[in-house]
Amino acid sequence: MTAPSDARARGTRLPRVRRRRQLLAAAQEVFVARGYHAAAMDEIADRAGVSKPVLYQHFPGKLELYLALLEEHSEVLVEKQREALESTDDNRQRVIASFRAYFDFVAGDGEAFRLVFESDLRNLPAVREKSEETFQRCAELIGAVIRQDTSISDEEAHLLSIGLVGMAETSARYWLNNHGSVPKDAAEQLVARLAWRGISGWDLQRAAGEQD
Amino acid sequence: MTAPSDARARGTRLPRVRRRRQLLAAAQEVFVARGYHAAAMDEIADRAGVSKPVLYQHFPGKLELYLALLEEHSEVLVEKQREALESTDDNRQRVIASFRAYFDFVAGDGEAFRLVFESDLRNLPAVREKSEETFQRCAELIGAVIRQDTSISDEEAHLLSIGLVGMAETSARYWLNNHGSVPKDAAEQLVARLAWRGISGWDLQRAAGEQD
DNA sequence: CCCTCATCTTACTCCGGCGTAGGTTCCCCC
DNA sequence: GGGGGAACCTACGCCGGAGTAAGATGAGGG
Numbered sequence: 144m145t146a147p148s149d150a151r152a153r154g155t156r157l158p159r160v161r162r163r164r165q166l167l168a169a170a171q172e173v174f175v176a177r178g179y180h181a182a183a184m185d186e187i188a189d190r191a192g193v194s195k196p197v198l199y200q201h202f203p204g205k206l207e208l209y210l211a212l213l214e215e216h217s218e219v220l221v222e223k224q225r226e227a228l229e230s231t232d233d234n235r236q237r238v239i240a241s242f243r244a245y246f247d248f249v250a251g252d253g254e255a256f257r258l259v260f261e262s263d264l265r266n267l268p269a270v271r272e273k274s275e276e277t278f279q280r281c282a283e284l285i286g287a288v289i290r291q292d293t294s295i296s297d298e299e300a301h302l303l304s305i306g307l308v309g310m311a312e313t314s315a316r317y318w319l320n321n322h323g324s325v326p327k328d329a330a331e332q333l334v335a336r337l338a339w340r341g342i343s344g345w346d347l348q349r350a351a352g353e354q355d
Numbered sequence: 356m357t358a359p360s361d362a363r364a365r366g367t368r369l370p371r372v373r374r375r376r377q378l379l380a381a382a383q384e385v386f387v388a389r390g391y392h393a394a395a396m397d398e399i400a401d402r403a404g405v406s407k408p409v410l411y412q413h414f415p416g417k418l419e420l421y422l423a424l425l426e427e428h429s430e431v432l433v434e435k436q437r438e439a440l441e442s443t444d445d446n447r448q449r450v451i452a453s454f455r456a457y458f459d460f461v462a463g464d465g466e467a468f469r470l471v472f473e474s475d476l477r478n479l480p481a482v483r484e485k486s487e488e489t490f491q492r493c494a495e496l497i498g499a500v501i502r503q504d505t506s507i508s509d510e511e512a513h514l515l516s517i518g519l520v521g522m523a524e525t526s527a528r529y530w531l532n533n534h535g536s537v538p539k540d541a542a543e544q545l546v547a548r549l550a551w552r553g554i555s556g557w558d559l560q561r562a563a564g565e566q567d
Numbered sequence: 568c569c570c571t572c573a574t575c576t577t578a579c580t581c582c583g584g585c586g587t588a589g590g591t592t593c594c595c596c597c
Numbered sequence: 598g599g600g601g602g603a604a605c606c607t608a609c610g611c612c613g614g615a616g617t618a619a620g621a622t623g624a625g626g627g
Binding site: 156183184185195196199204205 | 583584585586587588592593594
Binding site: 177178180181261263264265266298299302303305306307308309310311312313314317318324325330333334337338340341342345 | 390515517520557
């Protein structure tokens with residue numbers, strides 16, 4: 144499926160930085176396809192058309208290689224999220240843009256989102272912290288918007304943001320796994336509407352007595 | 356933390372079924388604390404106050420042991436969810452009960468929820484399928500209720516359900532990791548309100564022209 | 568009292584996979 | 598054109614952990 148990049152002629156020499164980039168790409172493919180534990184350094188080297196020691200001349204170990212990728216893609220997600228929220232002043236549009244950002248992230252870059260959302264190494268503190276930090280940063284961006292327009296407490300706003308981010312992540316992943324059943328635009332809009340209905344006018348309802 | 360069950364006197368013999376139950380309990384503790392990969396069969400046996408071959412007289416291998424636990428707790432979650440939705444005919448109360456079920460599940464039984472929600476073995480097809488099946492079954496229960504009261508299409512209702520389940524799971528997990536910041540009741544109610552606002556009266560809005 | 572069978576133990580084998588020692592080839596610059 | 602250094606290779610050490618033989622122990626029936 145999707146012709147695996149360049150298992151190059153196993154004979155071409157490359158300048159250091161170029162090789163490093165290629166190794167990262169190869170590692171991403173393997174980590175995404177197999178997960179951390181089932182990924183073998185041999186396979187990563189093979190896929191890059193190179194032998195194992197070369198890999199170790201660029202990265203001190205398997206873990207560091209993995210962390211480099213995790214770091215990179217976590218940053219991408221947060222950045223996409225920030226851009227989405229800064230793209231407009233209309234909160235309804237913000238919600239839509241925010242969800243689109245999640246769907247874009249999940250749809251993009253060789254399924255790299257699996258490193259961030261589905262890592263099989265979350266039991267390692269370093270990885271757990273990075274994952275949670277990414278999650279929290281996304282939630283915090285959204286929480287700031289919520290707080291801006293409601294009188295809700297900080298902690299409650301944060302919990303709501305967490306829920307919304309979870310909804311975005313989950314529905315985006317589900318949508319990807321079931322491509323074809325719903326087009327991307329429609330899925331984004333649908334879930335965004337659910338979220339927007341949920342938060343818009345929060346204060347008004349509360350003041351009115353918390354009914355229906 | 357919470358005195359680790361019974362690392363028994365390592366000398367007491369037990370009838371077969373009793374031993375089996377105890378082994379499952381020990382395995383759960385270790386799998387939950389360490390994840391599948393970092394969990395050692397030696398440690399599981401130790402924790403049960405028994406030697407490794409005994410473990411293999413009850414379960415053919417590490418994987419089967421793990422699957423037995425996964426299966427068991429997946430079933431618990433779905434059952435809790437079903438009960439919650441059957442507990443009332445008022446949809447607003449249904450939403451609240453449904454979220455409470457998630458929070459209860461996450462709060463209960465030695466954090467066994469980590470096996471279902473945070474397995475580090477999802478790259479194995481058998482595990483992936485079980486996890487997704489559980490998720491889908493929860494979503495389907497909710498989807499049925501949504502379809503009952505709206506004219507929304509089946510596929511769209513399902514996607515919304517997925518989003519809601521993701522929100523429940525995510526917020527429940529977050530709440531557990533940050534105990535003390537918000538009491539359980541308040542957290543449940545808050546997130547449930549978000550969800551209820553999101554879905555209630557969906558058709559009315561749609562008919563009115565999809566504004567705000 | 569002793570035989571039998573189920574329960575349990577010690578002490579291994581085996582294998583996959585990370586990481587490395589030591590030697591080789593090719594390019595570039597003087 | 599040859600010396601030097603960077604890029605690369607083959608081949609191995611080694612360790613953790615799953616799973617397994619082969620023997621010890623204790624409880625109940627004859």
